[in-house]
Amino acid sequence: MPRIINYERPLFRGHAPFSVYDVPIALAVFALIWAFLTVGRDMTAPVLPDSGELDLAFIRLPYYALRSVARMFLAYFFSLLFTFVFGSLAAHNRTAEKVIIPTIDILQSVPILGFLAVTVNGFMSLFPGSMLGIELASIFAIFTSQVWNIVYSFFQSVRAIPRDLTDSAAVFKLTPIQRFFRLEVPFSMIGLVWNSMVSFGGGWFFLAASEAITVLGKDIRLPGLGSYLATAVEKGDFPAIGAAIAVMLLIVVLLDLAFFRPLLAWAQKFRTGDVFETEYESAVLTAIQRSTLVETFVEKVSRPFWSFLIDRLPARLAASRIGSLAGRRRRGLSITGIILLVLGGGMVFFMVGDGVVFLFQSMTLGELGVIGLSGLATMARVLATVGVASLVWVPIGTYIGMRPGLARRIRPVIQIGAAFPANLIYPLVFLLFVRAGVDLGIGAVVLMFIATQWYILFNVIVGTLTVPEDLKAAADVMRLRGFMRFRTLVLPIVFPFWVTGALTAAGGAWNASIVAEVASFGDHSMKAFGLGAYIAQATVQGDWPGIVVSIVVMCLLVVLMNRFLWRRLYRYAEEHFTLEG
Numbered sequence: 001m002p003r004i005i006n007y008e009r010p011l012f013r014g015h016a017p018f019s020v021y022d023v024p025i026a027l028a029v030f031a032l033i034w035a036f037l038t039v040g041r042d043m044t045a046p047v048l049p050d051s052g053e054l055d056l057a058f059i060r061l062p063y064y065a066l067r068s069v070a071r072m073f074l075a076y077f078f079s080l081l082f083t084f085v086f087g088s089l090a091a092h093n094r095t096a097e098k099v100i101i102p103t104i105d106i107l108q109s110v111p112i113l114g115f116l117a118v119t120v121n122g123f124m125s126l127f128p129g130s131m132l133g134i135e136l137a138s139i140f141a142i143f144t145s146q147v148w149n150i151v152y153s154f155f156q157s158v159r160a161i162p163r164d165l166t167d168s169a170a171v172f173k174l175t176p177i178q179r180f181f182r183l184e185v186p187f188s189m190i191g192l193v194w195n196s197m198v199s200f201g202g203g204w205f206f207l208a209a210s211e212a213i214t215v216l217g218k219d220i221r222l223p224g225l226g227s228y229l230a231t232a233v234e235k236g237d238f239p240a241i242g243a244a245i246a247v248m249l250l251i252v253v254l255l256d257l258a259f260f261r262p263l264l265a266w267a268q269k270f271r272t273g274d275v276f277e278t279e280y281e282s283a284v285l286t287a288i289q290r291s292t293l294v295e296t297f298v299e300k301v302s303r304p305f306w307s308f309l310i311d312r313l314p315a316r317l318a319a320s321r322i323g324s325l326a327g328r329r330r331r332g333l334s335i336t337g338i339i340l341l342v343l344g345g346g347m348v349f350f351m352v353g354d355g356v357v358f359l360f361q362s363m364t365l366g367e368l369g370v371i372g373l374s375g376l377a378t379m380a381r382v383l384a385t386v387g388v389a390s391l392v393w394v395p396i397g398t399y400i401g402m403r404p405g406l407a408r409r410i411r412p413v414i415q416i417g418a419a420f421p422a423n424l425i426y427p428l429v430f431l432l433f434v435r436a437g438v439d440l441g442i443g444a445v446v447l448m449f450i451a452t453q454w455y456i457l458f459n460v461i462v463g464t465l466t467v468p469e470d471l472k473a474a475a476d477v478m479r480l481r482g483f484m485r486f487r488t489l490v491l492p493i494v495f496p497f498w499v500t501g502a503l504t505a506a507g508g509a510w511n512a513s514i515v516a517e518v519a520s521f522g523d524h525s526m527k528a529f530g531l532g533a534y535i536a537q538a539t540v541q542g543d544w545p546g547i548v549v550s551i552v553v554m555c556l557l558v559v560l561m562n563r564f565l566w567r568r569l570y571r572y573a574e575e576h577f578t579l580e581g
Contacts, residue, residue: 021291039070042223043135054221054231056240061228061247068211068224069251071135072203075142079150079199082143083192087151088180091158101155105562106555108148108507120213120220131222134213138222141210145511146199149455149504153195156500157188159574181310189270193263194462198454200255202508204248205422205451209515225251233427245424252416258284261412363545371534371546375553377441378517378530379561382509385448386456386502393457394498398490401464414457422451430519433526440519440528447516448509455505456498463497464490496573503566510558531557 090100120137127133161183169179185192207226221227225248232240262285288294400407426447433443467490475489513532519525527533531554538546 019290019292021287022293024287025291025293035066035070039067042067042131044130044132047129047131047134054223054227056228056232056235056237058240058243060223061225061243064223064225064228065247065251067222068207068226069255071139071142071210071224072200072207075139075146075203076196076200078139078143079147082147083150083154084180084185087154088158088184091155091184102559102562104148104151105507105558105566107144108504108511108558134220134222137213138210138224141206142203145202145206145210148507149195149199149202150192152500152504153191153459154188156496157191158184160496161187178310181306186270189267190465191462193260193267194458196263197260198458198504200260201420201454204252204420206511229424241427248424249416249420252420256412256416261285262288264411363549367546368549371531371550371553374529374534375531375550375557377528378510378513378532378554379557381445381448381513381530382506382561384445385452385509386506388445388449389453389456389505390498390502393453394460394494397457397460398464398486398494401461401494402467402490404465407461407465414454414461417454422447425450426515426519430526433519440517440526441530443519443526444513444516444528444530444532447519448512451512451516452505452508455508456501459497459501459504460494463494466497467493492576496570499566499569499573502569503562506561506566507558510554 086100086104090097119140120134123137123140124133127136165183165187169183174182207224208230209226211222211224211226212230213220213222221231225244229241229244229248232244262282265282265285400410429443429447429450432438433440471489471493475485480488510532513530514536515532517528517530517533518536519527527537531550535547535550535554537543538550
């Protein structure tokens with residue numbers, strides 16, 4: 001029977017007023033405060049007239065790295081906030097699910113260049129003359145490359161909570177807030193951590209497009225590693241490219257040591273049953289656990305705050321007049337909400353319809369036909385990418401996941417590969433295509449595979465690691481081996497995780513088509529026939545009708561794929577492959 005193990009190493013082992021572990025903790029806190037103040041000051045600085053110029057001196061790389069990492073973590077914070085709000089709402093409300101999940105399906109297919117084309121002017125107008133508007137546009141673009149994978153992971157985890165745990169929550173009369181913090185977030189924690197690694201990789205992948213904003217005739221280069229690399233590639237500066245790749249790789253390794261590995265080690269206490277036989281260790285987590293500064297902060301600040309938020313605040317709200325007053329007004333508010341929804345929906349429908357008519361009147365039937373055919377070409381590449389990635393990584397991922405010790409040892413290598421932005425090696429792969437005479441129509445599948453393969457691998461490994469030990473023992477007793485063991489034991493449990501990975505990989509492939517179907521390095525350039533290449537060209541040229549119509553076509557194709565493929569696979573997984581306690 002699945003159960004949440006209440007497992008946690010002693011958080012604090014000493015009660016001395018000072019510990020040797022306090023020194024690195026204090027230094028890290030001061031460093032974070034300094035970085036926060038520095039980045040905050042520079043993000044709100046006035047816009048400089050030479051915002052399109054970027055210094056390629058090596059000495060500037062540490063500062064650029066700090067700015068890029070700050071944007072990544074800000075986008076990650078908003079991604080988690082979005083996930084917990086809308087992922088939880090979709091998991092609990094069928095009506096909300098029918099709206100939220102299809103909307104997310106559409107949004108994850110919109111390329112980052114499309115988001116930038118729409119949002120960059122809006123953010124700049126909110127903060128005229130300040131870098132903050134451009135910074136927010138960049139952070140929002142990174143957010144759109146991170147959030148969808150995390151939302152799907154949390155949604156799938158909440159929907160997969162065993163019935164005995166939900167029944168126990170009902171017996172103990174947990175409030176919605178208590179259920180969220182004490183059941184749903186802990187149960188989904190391991191999947192969230194693993195998918196956060198992949199999402200960071202997606203953020204690194206689109207960092208260049210997010211920091212070197214070249215849309216609608218604008219050429220804005222924010223200080224950062226992405227814009228540094230984009231400038232170096234444009235100039236064909238091989239030393240600068242090598243330096244950017246080296247710094248990026250160093251950052252990925254440091255983030256793994258200082259952030260993701262401690263998170264993964266800490267998340268072990270949320271494992272179910274006897275999953276994760278081999279523990280993950282982290283020197284950083286050990287220092288945090290043994291620091292008296294952290295102990296004091298937890299006892300005086302953190303624990304009282306969470307206790308008030310989870311336990312006392314809901315009880316006070318339930319017992320106050322506010323609750324009864326809200327109950328009496330609920331009917332009136334609902335009627336008002338319905339009226340506002342109808343009026344707002346009518347206005348939006350009218351505005352969208354008028355805009356669609358204008359856009360399609362601005363284009364000829366021949367142009368619309370080209371966009372439609374290019375969309376079908378890109379969709380074929382997306383399906384080919386997901387198919388190839390599944391054929392390669394499902395067997396390998398299940399092999400790794402069935403051996404937790406191997407998963408623990410190989411995870412850092414996989415994490416580095418997933419977090420390392422694949423588009424950094426695109427110029428080298430493109431040169432190989434040029435020398436080998438490979439057409440980019442086929443080469444684009446290779447480039448999209450390099451960028452999106454990790455979504456499937458990570459989800460398959462996580463799914464395999466959740467196979468209960470009692471089922472493994474039963475399979476051993478029945479002497480199930482090879483393909484029979486995979487088909488009867490592993491596949492039913494891994495299948496829902498594979499669907500999540502394949503769905504997010506498909507969304508990533510649609511996005512990656514923007515940079516995979518158009519490739520250039522120095523004097524060499526190639527373009528494949530596809531929707532990604534069309535959007536990239538229209539965005540650079542500032543062709544608003546082409547941008548909007550091509551994005552609409554891409555969204556329609558994604559909706560069709562989700563409706564007739566991924567939604568049916570999700571439903572099949574829920575009906576046939578759910579573990580009940």
